[in-house]
Amino acid sequence: MTPSPLKTILKTSLPAVIDLSSQTIMWTIEAIFIGKLSGAALAGHSMAIQVILVFFAVLLTFVVGSSLIINRHLGARDRYQANHIFGQAMIMTVIMAVAFSLIWYFGAIHLFKFIKENGVASAQDAGITYLRTVAVFAPLLITNFVALGIIRAVGDTRYSMIINISINTLNLVMSPILIFGLFGMPRLEVKGAALAVGIAHSMGFFVTLILLRSRKLQLFLPFKELVKPKLSSFKELFKVGIPTTVEQLTWALGQLVVTGYAGSIYVTVLTTHAVFVRIQSILSMVYFGFGLAAMSTMGQNLGAAQNQLAEKMAKTAHKVMAVFVFLIVFFMIFFSKAIIHVFTTDPATVALGEKAIIIFALAQIPKALSNVLAGNMRGVGDLKWLMWTTIIFVLIFEIGVNYVMVFIAGLGLYGIWGVQCLDESIRLCLNYWRFHRGEWRVSNHSCH
Numbered sequence: 001m002t003p004s005p006l007k008t009i010l011k012t013s014l015p016a017v018i019d020l021s022s023q024t025i026m027w028t029i030e031a032i033f034i035g036k037l038s039g040a041a042l043a044g045h046s047m048a049i050q051v052i053l054v055f056f057a058v059l060l061t062f063v064v065g066s067s068l069i070i071n072r073h074l075g076a077r078d079r080y081q082a083n084h085i086f087g088q089a090m091i092m093t094v095i096m097a098v099a100f101s102l103i104w105y106f107g108a109i110h111l112f113k114f115i116k117e118n119g120v121a122s123a124q125d126a127g128i129t130y131l132r133t134v135a136v137f138a139p140l141l142i143t144n145f146v147a148l149g150i151i152r153a154v155g156d157t158r159y160s161m162i163i164n165i166s167i168n169t170l171n172l173v174m175s176p177i178l179i180f181g182l183f184g185m186p187r188l189e190v191k192g193a194a195l196a197v198g199i200a201h202s203m204g205f206f207v208t209l210i211l212l213r214s215r216k217l218q219l220f221l222p223f224k225e226l227v228k229p230k231l232s233s234f235k236e237l238f239k240v241g242i243p244t245t246v247e248q249l250t251w252a253l254g255q256l257v258v259t260g261y262a263g264s265i266y267v268t269v270l271t272t273h274a275v276f277v278r279i280q281s282i283l284s285m286v287y288f289g290f291g292l293a294a295m296s297t298m299g300q301n302l303g304a305a306q307n308q309l310a311e312k313m314a315k316t317a318h319k320v321m322a323v324f325v326f327l328i329v330f331f332m333i334f335f336s337k338a339i340i341h342v343f344t345t346d347p348a349t350v351a352l353g354e355k356a357i358i359i360f361a362l363a364q365i366p367k368a369l370s371n372v373l374a375g376n377m378r379g380v381g382d383l384k385w386l387m388w389t390t391i392i393f394v395l396i397f398e399i400g401v402n403y404v405m406v407f408i409a410g411l412g413l414y415g416i417w418g419v420q421c422l423d424e425s426i427r428l429c430l431n432y433w434r435f436h437r438g439e440w441r442v443s444n445h446s447c448h
Contacts (some may be wrong), residue, residue, distance in 0.1 A: 007061050009293050010320070012297065013157075013290045015160070016293060017289030020289050021165075021282060021286060023285070024282045028282060029175070030171075030196075031343065035343060037189055040267075042271060042344070043124060046259070047112060051127075052131070053254075054253055059142065061237065061242050061244070062150075064378065065089070065236075065240040065245075066085050066088075066237055067149075067153035068240050069151070070219070074300055075299065075300035083221070083242070085224060089146070090147065091229050094143055097140075097142035101138035103132065103137035129190050134197055134316070142190060144205035147209075147221075148164065152220065153296060155218065156217050157292075163211070166204065171201075175192070195262065243386065247393070251394060253394075258416055261403065262413065265406065268281045269413050271349050272413055273391070279332075279339065287367065289372035290372045291371045291378075293375070298314060299376075312378075317375070318369065322369060324368070325364055325368035328364060333358055339357070359414060359421060363417055363424060366427070367424045371374070373435060393423050393426070397422065402419050
């Protein structure tokens with residue numbers, strides 16, 4: 001009996017949504033704690049998270065690349081080859097994790113030159129302190145990030161959800177204790193927040209490792225794969241994963257530039273923009289959760305040669321996302337002041353946030369629908385299209401048009417989010433046209 005598309009999508013996507021949202025919600029709560037210290041500390045923390053996300057985008061080579069290949073093997077019931085690809089991805093992840101750790105620690109001071117506003121040098125100091133502290137734990141944190149990402153992307157979302165919720169619960173308990181010096185602990189402020197992150201994720205690494213050796217998942221991590229690198233498998237991983245990595249890295253870098261634009265205007269604009277980015281980060285995890293479910297079901301159905309079911313799943317995922325995002329937009333518009341107050345009570349930030357949140361909310365509609373559509377397109381292997389459209393649109397809109405809107409037209413925050421709304425809307429239309437042309441239906445279903 002063929003499972004209900006709606007039930008399958010929800011069964012895979014809802015745990016992924018909870019899982020992914022838990023990390024972003026934790027970052028948000030952490031930002032609220034840090035915001036109690038000072039506006040400059042909040043701005044520095046926001047920049048540090050943006051820097052980390054840029055580097056995490058590089059890791060998508062191994063998360064998405066291996067997941068697309070593994071899903072096809074799992075759909076064809078070839079678990080041996082699926083485990084092999086997983087092991088090879090983890091070899092490369094360990095190497096990258098050590099490299100990123102060194103870059104974050106020794107290069108932090110150079111990565112925070114975006115904040116140039118006079119009087120907020122302490123924002124730079126906060127960002128550098130946060131990044132350098134996290135760097136100490138980065139090898140375990142990054143390896144766990146990729147391992148859980150692959151587990152999640154092949155459909156074992158319930159297990160990744162349990163681990164991530166456990167990590168973030170521990171982080172939530174430790175953060176206020178270390179930031180504010182509760183229960184006799186020293187008051188470490190921003191450094192305390194980073195220590196809580198590092199300790200919680202390091203413990204999560206060992207839980208994930210045990211699970212991957214338990215045979216409870218679709219994937220199993222053979223230790224022999226970790227000492228037997230295979231060049232042909234590396235090439236396959238890079239060939240499939242690099243387009244998505246370039247796509248996500250381009251977007252992340254573009255957003256980092258836009259944050260720099262906001263920081264060059266005035267600290268209130270930067271702080272308000274940081275609040276919007278934090279809200280969108282939470283929502284993006286919901287979008288990404290449904291996108292992952294779309295990618296996983298599409299890839300495995302194509303691997304099993306069930307093309308009609310794959311298309312039916314794709315349409316179902318899109319409809320569910322549409323209902324969700326319209327509810328979110330309604331909520332944000334009518335409860336704007338309460339939402340902004342969750343992050344800050346600064347009068348200037350609240351006033352600007354209340355005025356600009358309508359544009360921000362409208363930008364979520366095309367962004368949400370485009371995320372699910374992109375998940376379907378990754379599932380069929382249309383990766384280069386997503387990469388090139390992202391590169392072109394980031395260069396034209398996020399960097400070029402935003403520069404005009406901010407520094408020439410003087411529209412500030414309104415211009416920044418208006419441009420993103422336009423960017424996402426045009427890309428959604430192009431992706432919809434591309435996917436429904438249907439070339440993947442008659443292709444050989446290889447990832448290209």
